[in-house]
Amino acid sequence: MKHTTKILTAILAGSMIAGIAFAGNEDRAGQAGASELLINPWARSSGLGSANIAGVRGLEGQFLNVAGTAFTQKTEILFAHTNYLKGTGIGINSFGFAQKVGVSGVLALGFMSMNFGDIERTTTEMPEGGLGDYPISFMNIGLSYAKGFTDHIFGGMCMRVINQSIPDAKASGMALDAGIQYVTGKQNNAKFGISLKNVGPKMQFRGDGLSFRELLENGTSMTVDQRSESFEMPSQVNIGGTYDYYIGGDTANKTHRITGAAAFVSNSFTKDEFRLGLEYGFKTYLMLRVGYGYEKGIVNEDDTKETYRTSAQKGLSAGFTVELPLSKDKGTSFGLDYSYRDTQPFDGTHSIGIRMNL
Numbered sequence: 001m002k003h004t005t006k007i008l009t010a011i012l013a014g015s016m017i018a019g020i021a022f023a024g025n026e027d028r029a030g031q032a033g034a035s036e037l038l039i040n041p042w043a044r045s046s047g048l049g050s051a052n053i054a055g056v057r058g059l060e061g062q063f064l065n066v067a068g069t070a071f072t073q074k075t076e077i078l079f080a081h082t083n084y085l086k087g088t089g090i091g092i093n094s095f096g097f098a099q100k101v102g103v104s105g106v107l108a109l110g111f112m113s114m115n116f117g118d119i120e121r122t123t124t125e126m127p128e129g130g131l132g133d134y135p136i137s138f139m140n141i142g143l144s145y146a147k148g149f150t151d152h153i154f155g156g157m158c159m160r161v162i163n164q165s166i167p168d169a170k171a172s173g174m175a176l177d178a179g180i181q182y183v184t185g186k187q188n189n190a191k192f193g194i195s196l197k198n199v200g201p202k203m204q205f206r207g208d209g210l211s212f213r214e215l216l217e218n219g220t221s222m223t224v225d226q227r228s229e230s231f232e233m234p235s236q237v238n239i240g241g242t243y244d245y246y247i248g249g250d251t252a253n254k255t256h257r258i259t260g261a262a263a264f265v266s267n268s269f270t271k272d273e274f275r276l277g278l279e280y281g282f283k284t285y286l287m288l289r290v291g292y293g294y295e296k297g298i299v300n301e302d303d304t305k306e307t308y309r310t311s312a313q314k315g316l317s318a319g320f321t322v323e324l325p326l327s328k329d330k331g332t333s334f335g336l337d338y339s340y341r342d343t344q345p346f347d348g349t350h351s352i353g354i355r356m357n358l
Helices: 002-021 043-047 058-064 066-071
Strands: 075-084 090-101 105-115 137-148 153-166 169-184 190-199 211-215 221-225 236-246 256-267 273-282 286-294 313-327 332-343 349-357
Touching: 043 058, 043 286, 043 313, 043 332, 043 349, 058 066, 058 075, 058 090, 058 105, 058 137, 066 105, 066 137, 066 153, 066 169, 066 190, 313 349
Parallel strands: none
Antiparallel strands: 075 090, 075 349, 090 105, 105 137, 137 153, 153 169, 169 190, 190 236, 211 221, 236 256, 256 273, 273 286, 286 313, 313 332, 332 349
16 A cells, blocks of 8 residues: 555656646747647547546546546447547547456557548649649557556556658657546545646657758759657646535435536646536436636637637537446446537537447
8 A cells, every 4th residue: 555655646746746847838839749639539528628637437538537447347448530620621530448457457448540631632743633632640549557546546557659640751759648536525426636648758750751852063963851840749737626416315326416527737838728517417328518628818709919819629518428228237338429619710529429338
């Protein structure tokens, strides 16, 4: 127990220090890359405004707080598709698999890929195209392990591999996530959590697209390779809490539940965020949720003012879950998740997911 306490204390202290070092800095905006790591690809948690840092459960914890994957009962499989900023043609496909190992450990694998639609390949000689499509690939793969150290303390770590590529250049890198959750209260209905995300070395693009052929005066030619500027990971620290309230004195059966969630997000290269979420649950069958994320200038429509809006996200989100039991004896279930995130311009961000607990 003493060893476990030291590990959790070290993670917490490191996260606090990182929060101070990586405090939101508008002057550094645009200096980080791999910003797809900041997009929530899952439907359930994004409908709550990504505020559920302390109470996220299962595979979706790989994005918000990896400690939440420790609550996987047996096996969980999750698929999700996101129509990102509808009207741009950008789609996000996500897949995850989590398996309980040992008494309290959970091993999980998550995959996220962005599709930018059909982009016509053009050249100076053929500006109208006709050369086929120009493929772009953004993807990342996360491998995580989480564990329940006691009945109240849970922790986990995730190693993520990031890849960005176009036909003649690519960049690859690695990032580390870590998180802890603490559960307390008479019915374990009060939860606190902290997570540190996207910490890793700089990435840099390399490839033939960064070289060109130069013709010298003597008639010979030479190939000149250029170096692209390296960029940092979009590190952030998330701190949050949730509280479950059971309506009508039905705390034993937990038929009707209302959950409030709040979180503070300290971004290293963009503005800090405050997130709020509210969810109603009828047993485990139906969940309705709404969320709101605030950052400086998000409600400002006048770009001539000093605190102008710098995000397409308007802050409001909503969603629902329908989950049906397949076998009460085995505890298996099938769930459908949906979320909507308000944006301007564009026609919002829509996510739909399928979840299976086996």
